[in-house]
Amino acid sequence: MPKTFMPAMKTGEELKKHQLRGLQWTVKHASNGCSTYRQKMDAAGVQPVDIQSLDDLKRLPFTTAMDLQEGYPFPLLSVPFDKVVRIHASSGTTGKRKVLCYTQKDIDDWTHFFARCYEMARLTAEDRVQIAVGYGVWTAGISFQMGCEAFGAMAVPAGPGNLDMQCEFLMDFQSTVMCCTASMGLLMAEEVNRRGIRNKISMKKMIFGSERSSDAMRDRIRELLGVEHMFDIPGMTELYGPGTGLDCIYHTGIHYWADYYILEILDPDTLEPVPEGETGEMVVTTLQKEGVPLIRYRTRDLTRLLPGPCPCGSILPRHDRILGRSDDMIIFRAVNIYPGQVDHVLSGIEGIGSEYQIILDRKKDGKDYMTLKVERGQGIDKGLDPELSQKIGAEIKKQILVSVGLELVDYGTLPRSERKSKRVFDNRG
Numbered sequence: 001m002p003k004t005f006m007p008a009m010k011t012g013e014e015l016k017k018h019q020l021r022g023l024q025w026t027v028k029h030a031s032n033g034c035s036t037y038r039q040k041m042d043a044a045g046v047q048p049v050d051i052q053s054l055d056d057l058k059r060l061p062f063t064t065a066m067d068l069q070e071g072y073p074f075p076l077l078s079v080p081f082d083k084v085v086r087i088h089a090s091s092g093t094t095g096k097r098k099v100l101c102y103t104q105k106d107i108d109d110w111t112h113f114f115a116r117c118y119e120m121a122r123l124t125a126e127d128r129v130q131i132a133v134g135y136g137v138w139t140a141g142i143s144f145q146m147g148c149e150a151f152g153a154m155a156v157p158a159g160p161g162n163l164d165m166q167c168e169f170l171m172d173f174q175s176t177v178m179c180c181t182a183s184m185g186l187l188m189a190e191e192v193n194r195r196g197i198r199n200k201i202s203m204k205k206m207i208f209g210s211e212r213s214s215d216a217m218r219d220r221i222r223e224l225l226g227v228e229h230m231f232d233i234p235g236m237t238e239l240y241g242p243g244t245g246l247d248c249i250y251h252t253g254i255h256y257w258a259d260y261y262i263l264e265i266l267d268p269d270t271l272e273p274v275p276e277g278e279t280g281e282m283v284v285t286t287l288q289k290e291g292v293p294l295i296r297y298r299t300r301d302l303t304r305l306l307p308g309p310c311p312c313g314s315i316l317p318r319h320d321r322i323l324g325r326s327d328d329m330i331i332f333r334a335v336n337i338y339p340g341q342v343d344h345v346l347s348g349i350e351g352i353g354s355e356y357q358i359i360l361d362r363k364k365d366g367k368d369y370m371t372l373k374v375e376r377g378q379g380i381d382k383g384l385d386p387e388l389s390q391k392i393g394a395e396i397k398k399q400i401l402v403s404v405g406l407e408l409v410d411y412g413t414l415p416r417s418e419r420k421s422k423r424v425f426d427n428r429g
């Protein structure tokens with residue numbers, strides 16, 4: 001029997017029992033180890049002994065980004081300092097940064113479930129994984145690497161950027177898998193195409209982290225590189241970091257590691273659960289995190305749970321790609337819009353590229369106007385602009401219920417970045 005990193009539980013019932021044990025442990029651990037958590041629980045009138053079923057989760061108080069920021073530099077630490085072996089942090093100005101402490105067990109757990117990502121993506125020990133993400137305090141390239149090594153594949157710790165070097169590694173080391181942001185994936189695909197080296201490389205799979213990848217972007221990368229699979233790897237520093245789930249080869253949504261954390265999807269306004277399948281804010285509770293456990297942490301990320309079984313047969317439940325952040329929501333003429341919705345509409349239209357910008361202006365008439373700047377597809381004639389604009393405008397109107405102005409620009413003229421591309425420009429002041 002080959003080594004597996006999948007959960008030992010075989011049924012949903014076993015998974016629930018495991019979650020209850022983990023929840024009870026976490027609440028007790030946090031209450032004993034961290035005065036902030038203890039005070040929050042006291043204020044909410046709930047004690048560790050009150051947690052008798054998974055349903056009791058909703059009696060627990062929420063934790064927010066502010067709780068993490070207020071305790072700077074080592075917020076919500078629930079173990080003595082001599083147990084801490086590493087920190088990571090999310091970027092932000094001093095005092096706004098969120099710093100997270102890890103124990104050795106936290107690092108071991110993270111490595112284990114990161115190895116599961118590679119197993120979920122059906123890698124083998126023969127695979128060579130080019131890790132083109134940042135290493136350091138801010139971005140945990142090291143977790144990609146430790147998971148890869150635990151899994152038994154070969155890690156190529158390339159780091160981000162430097163397309164010259166990336167291309168060289170792809171050719172010389174014959175990397176079969178590349179881990180990067182989707183924006184960098186697109187840059188790589190265009191670079192490989194420009195250099196005409198596609199038949200000299202062996203890349204079969206790409207794993208995209210830390211940014212939503214639009215369907216159009218994926219289509220373009222697939223077209224240029226002919227990769228077999230592209231996976232989305234979610235992750236946030238508060239919840240270990242990257243690697244807390246992955247879509248399987250059926251790409252029916254992201255399987256998340258429900259044996260390591262409980263995911264609630266709540267209405268960001270009422271904080272009540274949304275009906276299954278509807279979009280809401282991800283709220284996470286860890287089950288065995290020692291250094292900084294999370295209890296009902298409001299992530300601000302929006303997604304929905306995907307009901308029903310996956311063809312792969314995994315008992316691990318699925319959520320959709322991240323649709324955006326509740327903070328990123330654009331309010332335009334009283335309609336709530338998430339950039340992900342625009343992505344979605346554009347990816348369904350032929351003849352345009354994968355890059356776009358949303359520009360919001362307030363004009364002299366006091367009204368708000370939205371302009372979409374969209375790239376024409378490669379080789380698409382300017383003469384088609386009126387037709388394309390009309391088509392895009394009509395689809396946006398139909399699906400998002402707003403009117404937009406269109407500006408089509410040449411393929412390759414909107415800025416690409418190796419990190420997250422900025423897409424929303426709000427000039428409304």
Ligand code: ZN
Nearest residue numbers: 248250310312
């Ligand atoms: Zn699956």
